[in-house]
Amino acid sequence: METRYCYCCRVHHPQDQMHRFPTSRGVRWRCRRSIEAAQCGVSERDAFGKEQTKINRAATQEIAEQVFMARSERYLLR
Numbered sequence: 001m002e003t004r005y006c007y008c009c010r011v012h013h014p015q016d017q018m019h020r021f022p023t024s025r026g027v028r029w030r031c032r033r034s035i036e037a038a039q040c041g042v043s044e045r046d047a048f049g050k051e052q053t054k055i056n057r058a059a060t061q062e063i064a065e066q067v068f069m070a071r072s073e074r075y076l077l078r
């Protein structure tokens, strides 16, 4: 069976698992599994990042409300 050198895994894989993959240094051969693994990693990181942003925004909103409440309470006590 014909094999190709996978620049990602640094081993040879059967040709039918290999895909041409454009990199900054030209087209390299990469196995399907490594490409799929990379894509999966990116989408998981994206989902995590979005979730984290949402949490941060909610926390900021909560703090802003608390500061506002504290200020208006102080104002009312004057």
Ligand SMILES: [Zn+2]
Pocket (backbone or CB within 6 Å): 006, 008, 009, 010, 013, 030, 031, 034
């Ligand atoms: Zn590979």
